Amino acid sequence: MKITTIMGSPRSGGNTDHVLSLAESLMEKDHEVSRINVSDHDIRYCKGCFSCKKTQTEPGCVIRDDMPELYEVLMASDAIIYASPLYGKSCTAQLKTFLDRQYALLNFTDWVKPETTSLTAGIPTAFLITCGGPDNDFNTAIVKDQATVFNKVMKSVDLDLFLVPHCISPDRIGDAGKRVAADLAGAVEASAEGVLPGNVTGPK
Numbered sequence: 001m002k003i004t005t006i007m008g009s010p011r012s013g014g015n016t017d018h019v020l021s022l023a024e025s026l027m028e029k030d031h032e033v034s035r036i037n038v039s040d041h042d043i044r045y046c047k048g049c050f051s052c053k054k055t056q057t058e059p060g061c062v063i064r065d066d067m068p069e070l071y072e073v074l075m076a077s078d079a080i081i082y083a084s085p086l087y088g089k090s091c092t093a094q095l096k097t098f099l100d101r102q103y104a105l106l107n108f109t110d111w112v113k114p115e116t117t118s119l120t121a122g123i124p125t126a127f128l129i130t131c132g133g134p135d136n137d138f139n140t141a142i143v144k145d146q147a148t149v150f151n152k153v154m155k156s157v158d159l160d161l162f163l164v165p166h167c168i169s170p171d172r173i174g175d176a177g178k179r180v181a182a183d184l185a186g187a188v189e190a191s192a193e194g195v196l197p198g199n200v201t202g203p204k
């Protein structure tokens with residue numbers, strides 16, 4: 001299985017890198033895992049030009065940056081993991097820009113029509129979030145909604161959001177990071193074996 005991880009933290013060697021690396025090491029035992037560091041790529045803001053909506057069978061984005069190549073990577077993935085630190089209760093702006101650009105993968109002619117789908121529909125997708133504060137509604141409700149809604153819109157198989165609170169530094173994350181990495185890798189592995197969570201639209 002081809003697993004693509006999307007690293008949304010600008011900080012190499014930081015908390016998100018640490019926990020994501022633990023999960024990647026577990027998944028690499030049985031799968032091909034490749035990481036996209038969003039900060040290493042030229043990924044420009046969506047212009048909102050709607051050019052991408054003229055085509056339904058390919059992304060059709062007119063911005064000539066790294067996204068056309070990255071769309072191909074996403075569409076060829078068997079599972080996708082988005083990782084980000086919590087910034088102002090949300091994912092980082094870097095990851096948000098990457099998610100916004102996936103508007104080009106949406107296949108629709110009108111808002112909220114039931115037939116709306118995407119070119120990545122059915123791909124098992126998880127989110128990994130690290131944050132300095134606690135896991136409570138005030139701190140983490142927005143990012144959880146963000147992940148759920150993104151998965152619903154893209155018609156992904158929602159593997160859930162995995163969160164590590166109270167992250168001070170990578171060397172102090174300890175067992176909490178290992179546990180969350182194992183849970184995340186376990187959910188991806190289960191999806192590879194066809195065991196899917198209840199809120200799904202069906203396998204790829």
Ligand SMILES: Cc1cc2nc3c(=O)[nH]c(=O)nc-3n(C[C@H](O)[C@H](O)[C@H](O)COP(=O)(O)O)c2cc1C
Nearest residue numbers: 009014015016085086087088089130131132133167
């Ligand atoms: C700009 C900024 C905003 C942040 N906002 C939050 C926040 O709203 N809630 C929280 O719990 N932690 C917040 N943090 C802390 C980070 O989420 C936390 O330290 C994270 O683990 C950093 O991951 P990294 O090492 O990959 O950058 C913020 C950090 C930064 C730099």
